Amino acid sequence: MIATALTIAGSDPSGGAGIQADLKTFSALGVFGMSAITALTVQNTQGVSGVHLVPPIFVQNQIKGIFTDIRVNAIKVGMIATAEIASAVAATLREIAPSTVIVIDPVMVAKGGASLLQPDAVISLTKELLPLASIITPNLEESAALLGTSVAQNRS
Template identity: 65%
Template sequence: MTIRNVLSIAGSDPSGGAGIQADLKAFSARGTYGMAALTALTAQNTQGVTAIHALPPDFVRAEIETIFADISVDAVKIGMIANAEIAETVAATLKAHATGIPVVLDPVMVAKGGAPLLASDANQAIMKLLLPLATVITPNLPEAAALLGEPEAKTREAMAEQAKRLLQHGPRAVLIKGGHLESDDSPDVLAEADEVTWFEGPRTRTRNTHGTGCTLSSAIAAEIAKGQSVIEAVRVAKAYLAGAISAADELSVGSGHGPVHHFIALWEDGVTRR
């Protein structure tokens, strides 16, 4: 069977827990070949972000165009966009080169430690230009609220309603993640056309959750690239992320919010662990 190729368009995290680095790990863990077009460089570790350098939009466009000129792309994941100009560039480039290719959009706005990762002028550009290109978008509760300009959902009913409203802006499906709910579980809601599906999951008590959003959206992109439906891709990706979070404390990376364990299944099989 041909191994599928998945392209991430996102920012870099030198500590390896989020961004492009997490995307490539998740792509590999889910059995696909990962590629990366960077939108921004960050200086960050498990304690926070200290600097951000957005790349020139023309360079971002060149990265994406060069990939499509040579390599068959089976799915695209979009993460950190940084600013409106890059959002416009990514949207225009994908319209020109990625017609019919599934797109998973993770509207990254704030780092785990609270640092903003999206300029204030980019919100509307994402709504108008990128949402209509998306097969599925994967905001958490604060991101969904920010996109809609509404208060953050505090209940399942409010989550479902916001997912339906985001659906009206053009994506084929909306997955709102419930990790920010104050509850003992971590439910996510998927809205597609007139159908709403809930994905239940236990809440693992750990501070090592850096990169969970990047990892989930990348796993969804990998599963869609392999031919799974959106609903099945979400189910598989959520189970994969739950395992990665449950094993996060096996890693010893930094003194803040550490990463999840992307390769726990592989290492448990004894392939690389010694």
Template identity: 60%
Template sequence: MTIRNVLSIAGSDPSGGAGIQADLKAFSARGTYGMAALTALTAQNTQGVTAIHALPPEFVRAQIEAIFADIRVDSVKIGMIANAQIARTVAELLETHAMGIPIVLDPVMVAKGGAPLLASDAGQAVIDRLLPLASVITPNLPEAAVLLGENEAKTRAEMASQATGLLQQGPGAVLIKGGHLASDDSPDVLVDVGGVTWFEGPRTTTRNTHGTGCTLSSAIAAELAKGRSMVEAVKLAKAYLAEAINAADTLSVGSGHGPVNHFVELWEDEVTRR
């Protein structure tokens, strides 16, 4: 069996912790070959985002078309979309080229430091055009609330209810991440046609959580590309992310919210020697 190919359609993070850079690291760490089509360039570091430059939709189109014209794509991860025009462009291309391919949509709306990453006119385009194409969407609690026009979930019951509400908007499955929940653990809930599945996880005390959403969704895309079921893909991805967060403090990157350690297994011996 050949190595699976996974395409990320997302924005760039020059600090390497989130966006395309995190996606490519996660794809590699999960044993797949990563590819990238950029939607936007950002100026950011571990302390925040200072500038965003959305790429012209026609250039986004050219990148994606170049990939599908030459390379087998086994799954797609969608991250930062930036604006409504790009959302519609990506949707048109995936409707043409990616039918039957697993698509993981991480509806990136706000950076860790609070900077908006999605134009105000883009939310409805994401809901109308991209959600119905997604095999699974992976919003955190604030993103789920925005997509539904509701208050942010505060309990597990509200998380499950909002996941069910989002499922009615067309995706194949909804994974709501509970990292923002006020609890000692960090539960995620998956809702699909098979029902409700909870994924438990301890909460790690660290400030280095930059790019956790990008990393989780990319790991899920990698596992789906390998033929895993949705439940198994989420389970494996969450376990991988937990290890990456646990080892985040072995890195020394910036003075703000640093990245997780994507290559914890590969670098384990190196860290031990030091």
């Protein structure tokens, strides 16, 4: 049977990040990829100029719809944007995927510098989603934000 993975993240129409990049990676590794979209971005290689959030209940319904039909071996969580989306994703994963491998990449800022995570979402991410993770893949700045410290303090 072919391995399967679900990405829960934002959509990057330029294909360089988000669900598009995840699905390309899954495919390159021989994994059947599926997606639940948390946000639609207006984005290209130069930066992000707009974000449209998907309602939390719709994100939940996307995830549940996949799980009712397809066996999911692994889940990758990327851009969640808001506390409400983080809570909805966490509640859904606790309910339907308690033993599934979950990788969380806490996307907070786009490469061009645009903020992709509202400040109150850090608390929901830390308290609700991170405890479900098998693996967490933050960069240095994301690690500092999750720990409530600065990058300079981490380097000392």
